[in-house]
Amino acid sequence: MRTMKLKLHVWRQENRNSQGRMETYTIEGVNEHMSFLEMLDVLNEKLIKEGKEPVAFDHDCREGICGSCGMVINGRAHGPWYKTTTCQLHMREFKDGDEIYIEPFRASAFPVIKDLVVDRSAFDRIIQAGGYVSVNTGGVPDANAIPIGKETADQAFEAATCIGCGACVATCKNASAMLFVSAKISHLGLLPQGQPERMQRVLDMVAQMDKEGFGNCTNTGACEVECPKGISLVNIARMNYDYFKAQLKK
């Protein structure tokens, strides 16, 4: 079992309104089997013992599905592994003596709350603007009354696997939320259940996305590369197509 000594540069910021700064910590005895967040746990235990406030970071399920965790590690959203959330990154990636820069997701639509914790409620508001099928509980047809081809179902599923972590925004040079928004528009737009509201949905969700202050898509594809769930750029194309159509139709 390999252990290592690391130098961490971590963004520290008291609250929304305060100025932040990078601070440097040294941590020893990091085990290669640890997850990245477990390494931060060890750092925090050490800081508490020294009477220093621990580093705040969002995390919950620690198995890559809740979308809570997210930080930029050495310039990469969720760190250097592809299709991985921060909690799934393991320390075997690093070697003794490495320096690691840990920063919060940066976007004006994601204000920093504390240290590495950001406010991603903009995503919720975008979904609230139309990311659903308007059915009430009860009175719906039998599940098998709506046959859906396997290919369509699979494509919709792939889009629906988005965990809303915000890595797409964090990594996009324009802090654009197009991958996130398009994943939901694709998921519902591909399915027969989503057809009645398809045009209005795309108009409403995009209007909310713009209101939140995200940047524009310049089709660099960085979002797709860093997406822990591998959500594809094809979704953005589908959204653009629907959006154009909806604008022409309105």
Add this chain to the structure above:
Amino acid sequence: MAKLESKIPEGDISTKWSKHKSKIKIVAPHNKRKYKILVIGSGLAGASAAASLAELGYNVHCFCYQDSPRRAHSIAAQGGINAAKNYRNDGDSVFRLFYDTIKGGDFRAREANVHRLAEVSVNIIDQCVAQGVPFAREYGGLLDNRSFGGTQVSRTFYAAGQTGQQLLIGAYQALSRQINMGTVKMHARKELLEIVIIDGKAKGIITRDLENGKIERHFGHAVVLATGGYGNVFYLSTNAKNSNATAIFRAYKKGACFGNPCFTQIHPTCIPVSGDYQSKLTLMSESLRNDGRVWVPKNKDDKRAPNQIPEEERDYYLERRYPAFGNLVPRDVASRAAKERCDAGYGVGQSKMAVYLDFASAIMRYGRIEANKQKLDNPSDADIKRLGKGIIKEKYGNLFEMYEKITDENPYEVPMRIYPAVHYTMGGLWVDYNLMTTIPGLYALGEANFSDHGANRLGASALMQGLADGYFVIPYTIGDYLADEPTTEITTDHPAFIDAENAVRNRISKLLSINGTKTVDEFHRALGKIMWDYCGMARNKEGLEYARKEIQKLREEFWREVKVLGKNETFNQSLEKAGRVADFLELGELMVIDALHRNESCGGHFREEYQTPEGEALRDDDNYCYAAAWEYAGDNNDPILNKEPLTFEYVKLTQRSYK
């Protein structure tokens, strides 16, 4: 003594629910908006309840500690959701699902509730599909199913290994729609810290804003707790790191009875612990036991790599012991069998505390079918393997990836190493047929209540129960209570609110003022170890008595030595954790007390003193065929035991057998 009125409707089990629905009181549409309902938690049960209640016209406020309702831990459920649709034509029915669940729970659940669960299971699938949940489908366009443990039919609907995520997103979207319409007010990053009782009824809550520490009072005509389970008492579990018992434990301390606290589910297939720093355990879905075969070497200390061990030197112990169900025995049975093998010295891996879950034969079997389909003549083994891997990948791809990221081993090539881990708590707040706790106006849904799974939950039933409670039960039953409640709001300046807020503030100040020498996590780990060692997969009187003393000591030390930095008025994760662990330290003892009193083995509760000669759980139906509902009696007194006798009219009480 609390009075346990289960309110089970009269009549034949198959008509109880429909008759009940048509008889209970309801609130007229124009009055619904005058009632404010506080829903705590936004997982499957909470989000579906909040959305459905708002659709009916109630004024709903929903709270979650996460930054978004979409992150509730229901999202991590992998394998699937059961429903008695009988789409497979394999003889499934509402009765069979009911029967399997009662039997799977080792006859410690209430028949009427379970039957209702089986009845509404079919509506859940319809509802989710209408919302756009992308369940797995077959080429013909219809829904696919797979099998889960403890059943002999294929009734589990799924979306790859991310079923919980897809269902939660469906509920979250329904909730988002109501938020957009202004019928639900969402309060994210707010944690419930106290429940306000006025004239014996739940009338509000006290919350802390996790970003700025603001303590807030919220009035509600009714309070619905959908805050999940308490598996994190064990520190290491498959629960999310922040999953906690504070809401239900505050309710308990305010007078709600806690049902069967010792009924804990240890899931057989989790990635084993690798070191002291470990912060949580990761589940590998039960669905993997559809295709994976569990084995250990027949020889102790076999040092060979798993692929080097020939067939005849492998012990497929589940297939050997339970030929009828094989690898698909219920979770409690599979977990104990793994523990038995490891304790006997046959475990694998560095720690010797793991068994193999092997996909090699499934890969070849699927590969041959696929080769046939593709009309390949004399396919080579390599071709078959390649094709088989493709099929396995389609079924479990994301789980295999998860496994590889954590262990750095490729499960397509070498068998997974797995070991049981704490996963779910069947115990929870005692509720009546209407899902109301012993405090009028206080409801508990989903994993937070004790109702449907008895002493062991079957796979793919948690999602079913959460959504059943939220979509199809509470929207009906809450009216029965509210119809008699005045619509007037009580001011939050009421003394009961002030007292509750002061209690919260005092507790926080105390935690911050101790400034001891040990971190919250150190206490949590220590508690987890006591619980796992003495109140885990196997328990005995002596160990439990010892554990109770140890927990008391630890709790005393916690309030003397814990170190929580910072202040209340900031984003303070140590303070959040400290409050939760303080509650775990009391709840852990309650679990031990319950485990100690139940002198029988049933489901996940395995008392070593009570077992059959083959090592199976030995129930004592004469003395323990009841739900234990514990009532708080003050910090210095033992809790009071209330019993709800369980009667089995439709499923005969028998020794559970999966042989």
Add this chain to the structure above:
Amino acid sequence: MDTTKQVPSLLATSIGRKIVMGITGLFLCTFLIAHLSGNFLLLKPLFDPTDGGKAFNEYAEFMSKSPLIRLPEIIMFLGFMIHIGLAAKLTSQNKNARPQGYVYQANDGKTSIFSKYMGVTGSIVLIFLLIHLYSFFVKHRIIGTEETMYETVKIAFSNPIYVLFYVIAQILLAFHLNHGFQSGFQSLGLKKNPKWNTLINKVGLGFSILIPLGFAIIPIIMYIQSIQ
């Protein structure tokens, strides 16, 4: 979606602007094809010594005099203006979307470098365009001169610095087109079918290499001729 909301117009939304960027960009690509076809007449004297630039001059004459050309010229001019104006607008929005950047800069190793510098490549191409317009369009159409267009070009392309500048500008145009061509299709939502995507990407790659190469090869040949 339960109420009818006011929907902002196309040009007031992020995707709308991107769609217009795509349309104008792809329109300007057609202009490049037309322009390049004309430019090839500059090479006619190479094959037909009797031509002496006559064909090119006739073409230039037609382009400047024919009323048929006015409308496309205006559309093209508008296309440029919209493309550039929107680019400026989008870029400033993008800057505002991330007021504070990252301390540690990294590359993910997978995305195209050209896609990240569209503003830079576009701006340099714009500067080139202005100088280019000044040397030919302004000189002939606004100021007026005795030289034929062919002569003006020949003089310009005998200047090694001008040729170098021209070639560098073409390389940057290639970079711009390399991302811009397929990106235009993406913005219009036409890359939603993976089958077409490969085709669009291949055509885009070919276009981004061949068109600037065609433009660049002319001054190089004429410069070589001028020093012989």
